[in-house]
Amino acid sequence: xxxxxxxxxxxxxxxxxxxxxxxxxxxxxxxxxxxxxxxxxxxxxxxxxxxxxxxxxxxxxxxxxxxxxxxxxxxxxxxxxxxxxxxxxxxxxxxxxxxxxxxxxxxxxxxxxxxxxxxxxxxxxxxxxxxxxxxxxxxxxxxxxxxxxxxxxxxxxxxxxxxxxxxxxxxxxxxxxxxxxxxxxxxxxxxxxxxxxxxxxxxxxxxxxxxxxxxxxxxxxxxxxxxxxxxxxxxxxxxxxxxxxxxxxxxxxxxxxxxxxxxxxxxxxxxxxxxxxxxxxxxxxxxxxxxxxxxxxxxxxxxxxxxxxxxxxxxxxxxxxxxxxxxxxxxxxxxxxxxxxxxxxxxxxxxxxxxxxxxxxxxxxxxxx
Amino acid sequence: xxxxxxxxxxxxxxxxxxxxxxxxxxxxxxxxxxxxxxxxxxxxxxxxxxxxxxxxxxxxxxxxxxxxxxxxxxxxxxxxxxxxxxxxxxxxxxxxxxxxxxxxxxxxxxxxxxxxxxxxxxxxxxxxxxxxxxxxxxxxxxxxxxxxxxxxxxxxxxxxxxxxxxxxxxxxxxxxxxxxxxxxxxxxxxxxxxxxxxxxxxxxxxxxxxxxxxxxxxxxxxxxxxxxxxxxxxxxxxxxxxxxxxxxxxxxxxxxxxxxxxxxxxxxxxxxxxxxxxx
Numbered sequence: 001x002x003x004x005x006x007x008x009x010x011x012x013x014x015x016x017x018x019x020x021x022x023x024x025x026x027x028x029x030x031x032x033x034x035x036x037x038x039x040x041x042x043x044x045x046x047x048x049x050x051x052x053x054x055x056x057x058x059x060x061x062x063x064x065x066x067x068x069x070x071x072x073x074x075x076x077x078x079x080x081x082x083x084x085x086x087x088x089x090x091x092x093x094x095x096x097x098x099x100x101x102x103x104x105x106x107x108x109x110x111x112x113x114x115x116x117x118x119x120x121x122x123x124x125x126x127x128x129x130x131x132x133x134x135x136x137x138x139x140x141x142x143x144x145x146x147x148x149x150x151x152x153x154x155x156x157x158x159x160x161x162x163x164x165x166x167x168x169x170x171x172x173x174x175x176x177x178x179x180x181x182x183x184x185x186x187x188x189x190x191x192x193x194x195x196x197x198x199x200x201x202x203x204x205x206x207x208x209x210x211x212x213x214x215x216x217x218x219x220x221x222x223x224x225x226x227x228x229x230x231x232x233x234x235x236x237x238x239x240x241x242x243x244x245x246x247x248x249x250x251x252x253x254x255x256x257x258x259x260x261x262x263x264x265x266x267x268x269x270x271x272x273x274x275x276x277x278x279x280x281x282x283x284x285x286x287x288x289x290x291x292x293x294x295x296x297x298x299x300x301x302x303x304x305x306x307x308x309x310x311x312x313x314x315x316x317x318x319x320x321x322x323x324x325x326x327x328x329x330x331x332x333x334x335x336x337x338x339x340x341x342x343x344x345x346x347x348x349x350x351x352x353x354x355x356x357x358x359x360x361x362x363x364x365x366x367x368x369x
Numbered sequence: 370x371x372x373x374x375x376x377x378x379x380x381x382x383x384x385x386x387x388x389x390x391x392x393x394x395x396x397x398x399x400x401x402x403x404x405x406x407x408x409x410x411x412x413x414x415x416x417x418x419x420x421x422x423x424x425x426x427x428x429x430x431x432x433x434x435x436x437x438x439x440x441x442x443x444x445x446x447x448x449x450x451x452x453x454x455x456x457x458x459x460x461x462x463x464x465x466x467x468x469x470x471x472x473x474x475x476x477x478x479x480x481x482x483x484x485x486x487x488x489x490x491x492x493x494x495x496x497x498x499x500x501x502x503x504x505x506x507x508x509x510x511x512x513x514x515x516x517x518x519x520x521x522x523x524x525x526x527x528x529x530x531x532x533x534x535x536x537x538x539x540x541x542x543x544x545x546x547x548x549x550x551x552x553x554x555x556x557x558x559x560x561x562x563x564x565x566x567x568x569x570x571x572x573x574x575x576x577x578x579x580x581x582x583x584x585x586x587x588x589x590x591x592x593x594x595x596x597x598x599x600x601x602x603x604x605x606x607x608x609x610x611x612x613x614x615x616x617x618x619x620x621x622x623x624x625x626x627x628x629x630x631x632x633x634x635x636x637x638x639x640x641x642x643x644x645x646x647x648x
Contacts (some may be wrong), residue, residue, distance in 0.1 A: 107584050202629065231590045238505070238515040240500055241515055243493075247495050248491060249473075251491045253474075253479070254476075254485055255505050255560065257510050258474075259476070261512050
């Protein structure tokens with residue numbers, strides 16, 4: 001047996017059947033759901049509605065966020081309780097592009113200014129809104145804005161050796177600060193209402209079902225690519241080093257690794273991934289507002305990872321989809337119970353399933369064999 | 370008064386400022402004067418307790434030095450100062466003639482060539498034995514390089530040879546956490562060897578080892594001395610006697626006596642410190 005095979009593909013797939021199952025299922029979902037939508041007439045029982053596509057597409061973006069959290073939490077022990085801040089920043093970057101695409105079709109018909117700026121009697125576009133009429137610029141900002149914030153924040157936090165629960169608390173403070181900032185009208189991001197009333201993306205009508213299918217497939221493929229790239233990272237020697245940092249940070253320093261650099265790189269990468277997830281989320285739900293920065297959202301995202309099982313990547317995907325499906329169900333069937341259900345779920349998982357749902361599956365398999 | 374100190378430092382005219390004399394990033398070890406480690410007048414206090422008290426100690430290149438002393442003599446604190454974990458209140462510490470240890474971080478010091486084995490074995494328990502050695506291997510430590518790093522045949526051979534030397538070849542794919550105490554000690558010694566340090570600091574290497582294992586450790590340490598310098602802190606007098614050429618006795622944070630084992634043992638001051646203990 002060669003310990004490290006030389007091709008990138010084998011490095012990603014090696015010694016794990018779970019990842020093969022995951023890739024197969026995700027590809028199937030990426031193909032079958034749109035087929036079900038396009039091939040079967042609405043009255044057929046096999047028909048997949050636009051609503052379902054949008055819902056599953058949204059879950060996919062949540063799953064990508066969960067993967068970005070699992071990468072730093074499961075593999076490097078950094079528990080960020082502010083990761084939806086990066087998700088929301090990516091979402092805002094995409095939202096700004098979509099706002100600029102509205103053009104004269106807004107309520108006030110101003111060719112340059114989005115509606116909320118006209119409403120606030122602004123006469124010119126703020127400097128940071130320039131460039132967002134171009135998709136490539138917005139796409140760059142989707143990763144750059146969260147990445148830069150993570151770089152600055154992470155640099156200070158890791159350089160000062162802020163670890164464990166203290167790090168988690170300041171990430172909560174970070175996302176709360178951004179929540180308050182984005183609520184302000186003067187910030188120029190639409191204040192309380194955020195950005196909404198989007199019309200088209202790259203010339204495609206956002207209401208058209210073909211665009212919905214396109215967004216769904218893009219989200220599924222982005223999730224697949226995200227998981228595979230993360231696998232590639234954690235299967236490298238870099239991956240073994242971050243796991244070493246998780247298990248014994250000072251020991252890793254004493255064999256000569258600059259722990260801060262490793263953490264910072266990983267944190268920035270994870271933030272960028274969360275940003276991409278946010279950018280795919282916004283056109284599918286049609287709105288981005290400061291509520292996305294709410295500290296509770298970040299905690300919820302961490303619960304998804306815990307439920308699915310840390311340190312496997314696809315466990316995070318399973319957790320995100322399971323919990324969000326439960327959430328969709330609960331909020332329809334019994335709305336006021338959802339937060340309690342979430343709390344109970346987290347307590348139960350922590351007490352009885354320390355390795356999440358996937359850990360349970362593994363335990364059953366071991367019991368069989 | 371302490372507030373005035375930075376000002377005083379600034380007005381001293383015979384002094385070269387740190388900023389015009391920057392620490393070398395990856396300096397080369399220079400032992401042309403035959404001394405690999407210079408510790409001079411090192412003092413460290415923790416909340417008023419003086420762990421090190423004007424400690425002055427020189428280690429020759431290629432030497433095997435044993436350091437003994439009663440509990441609280443400052444042995445571990447001394448290692449902490451050398452490896453950058455603890456910054457002294459005063460004094461200077463140089464690795465070779467050129468490398469100022471007090472201005473380097475822990476990873477920089479490790480990369481400059483000082484390896485450390487801890488008192489209680491600290492290995493990466495969730496990694497296999499092989500991976501533990503791979504991570505300790507001397508070489509580049511940059512983030513990007515590690516993303517693409519692959520073992521070449523030579524590095525593989527190096528790991529194999531260390532596995533053989535430490536007797537862990539059959540356990541290479543076992544998790545380090547599943548090893549026995551003695552095996553963990555050996556693994557940590559192996560990790561130290563992989564780092565190829567010029568100076569090895571070994572804290573109580575034979576604690577928890579069987580007599581046979583202790584003997585093998587003694588052989589290994591003796592064989593390492595010569596091309597590398599080895600500093601061993603140990604309580605086991607039998608072990609110290611079996612390997613040591615020069616012994617340094619620490620007491621209350623400074624050097625009490627230095628010499629061969631016999632000289633040290635007949636030193637009345639040492640006998641007094643170890644009163645009642647068999648030296």
